[in-house]
Amino acid sequence: MKYHTTLLEDSIKQFYFYLNIYHPQQLDMIKIAELLKIKIHFAPFSSSTFRGEIIIDSRLAPEQQWEDFGHELCHVLFQYGNQILNINSLFLEYQEWKANNFALHFCVPTFMLQKYKIATIPDGISFITNKFQVRQEIAEKRLIHFRNQLIISNSILK
Numbered sequence: 001m002k003y004h005t006t007l008l009e010d011s012i013k014q015f016y017f018y019l020n021i022y023h024p025q026q027l028d029m030i031k032i033a034e035l036l037k038i039k040i041h042f043a044p045f046s047s048s049t050f051r052g053e054i055i056i057d058s059r060l061a062p063e064q065q066w067e068d069f070g071h072e073l074c075h076v077l078f079q080y081g082n083q084i085l086n087i088n089s090l091f092l093e094y095q096e097w098k099a100n101n102f103a104l105h106f107c108v109p110t111f112m113l114q115k116y117k118i119a120t121i122p123d124g125i126s127f128i129t130n131k132f133q134v135r136q137e138i139a140e141k142r143l144i145h146f147r148n149q150l151i152i153s154n155s156i157l158k
C-alpha cells in the first residue's frame with residue numbers, strides 16, 4: 001500500500017534529518033532543544049513559551065512532558081507574539097489546533113512509524129506508547145490519522 005505524506009509530515013522528516021535524528025530512541029526533548037539552541041526549563045506550572053524559551057510542567061509524567069514539548073516547540077518555531085494579549089480568540093484557537101497537530105506528528109513522526117508493521121489499532125497503540133514514549137490517547141490519535149491517510153492515499157491511486 002502506498003502512503004502519500006502531507007506537507008507537515010514531510011517538513012517534520014526534513015527537520016529531524018537536519019538534526020540527524022532517524023530513530024525513536026533519539027527523540028529526546030533536552031537534546032533537541034540543545035541542538036536548536038532553545039532554552040528549556042522545568043517548573044511546577046502549565047507548559048508554555050516565554051520569549052522564545054520553553055517551559056515544561058515539571059509535575060507531568062515524561063510522556064506528557066514530551067507531548068507538551070512538541071506543542072510548545074511549534075509555538076516557538078512558527079508562531080509569534082503574545083497570544084493572550086494581542087490575538088483574536090478564533091485565531092488563538094487556530095494556533096492551538098496547529099500546535100496540537102504539529103505535536104502529534106512531531107512526537108510520532110510518520111517516517112519512523114512507516115518502518116514498522118502494525119496489524120491492528122489496539123496492537124499499534126501499545127506499540128506506539130512504548131516505542132515513542134507517548135500517552136495512549138496520543139498513540140490512538142496518531143494511528144487513526146496514519147490509517148486515514150493510508151486509506152486516502154490508496155483511494156487516490158484507483
